[in-house]
Amino acid sequence: MKQCWRIPPEANAAFVWRMEDVLEVYTRPHDSHFPQVCMDESAKQLLLDKRESLPGQPGQPKRVDSTFExxxxxxxxxxGEPLAGKRFVNVTERRTSEDWAHFIRERIDVHYPKAEKIVLVMDNLNTHTPSSLYSTFAPSEALRLLKKLEIHYTPVHGSWLNMAEIELSALARQCLSRRIGTQKELEREVLTWQQKRNEEAITVNWRFTTADARIKLKRLYPSLEKKKSSTSKKTVAKND
Structure with a gap:
């Protein structure tokens, strides 16, 4: 796994807490009643050709004009559900709290209607919050949806802990690394990618554990020895 340089440079208990919380989730076995789902979002710029491309000919590749609109x-x-090899992508014009709320409701009611709870891992973006459900739906509906979620947030500067980033990276490389002009075309290409990857049931083998974190990221853990030493010195000074 590639570590991200956004990791905090020094001891950070808040980071450690959320990191270990997410890593604990990743140790759980697959359970269709409690599917582990990782959620994230990205963006794609639409680029329209100003001139029609010239089709490829024998010995000559397709030619695309460099100018675009x-x-x-x-x-x-x-x-994505890494343990089951599933992923679902929605294309929207915006990324508001309402867009996120509707995306989550679709996962609950359409893709996981029989789940007791969806164990949801995501970053702490300001729209990724239960309050977005309440600002979008009636209170009774928002509460119904919230009861179907067990939410686990990645720490600030720790989005690399979200396995959805692996899927977004694959999507960018395999589907989005070319010029796409319209939303319909983007939706068609993304759906084709999603269906193919789901048919192949590509899973994620996550290997970074809490034990690894306590060794490789030891500097992020507050030093209890220093605290004990500091407390001891204060006690001696007070007695003196």
Whole structure:
């Protein structure tokens, strides 16, 4: 696994707490009643060709004019179930709290209707919160949806702990690394990628554990020995 340089440079108990919480989730075995789902979002800029491309000929590749016209940005909401080899992507024009709330409701009611709870791992973006459910739906509906979620947030500067980033990286490389002009085309390409990857049931083999973190990221853990030493010195000074 590639570590991200956004990791805090010094001891950070808040980071450690959330990191170990997510890593504990990843040790749980697959359970269809409590599916582990990782959610994240990205974006794709639409680029419209100003001139029609020239089709490829024998011995000559397809030629695309370098000039283009921006078609605006589109947002990509992705939820993946790493242990089951599933992923679902929605293309939207925005990334508001309402967009996130509708995306989550679709996962609950359409893709996991029989689950007792969805164990949801995601970053702490300001729209990724239960309050977005309440600002979008009636209170009774928001509470119904919230009761179906067991939420685990990755720490600040720890989005690399979210396995959804692995899926977004694959999506970017395999599907989005070319010029796409319209939302319909983007939706079609993303759906094709999603279906193919789901048919192949590609899973994620996560190997970074809490034991690894306590060794490789030891500097992030507060030093209890220093605290004991400091407390001891204060006690001696007070007695003197």
């Amino acid at each position: 921006s078609g605006g940005m589109r947002k990509l909401f992705l939820a």
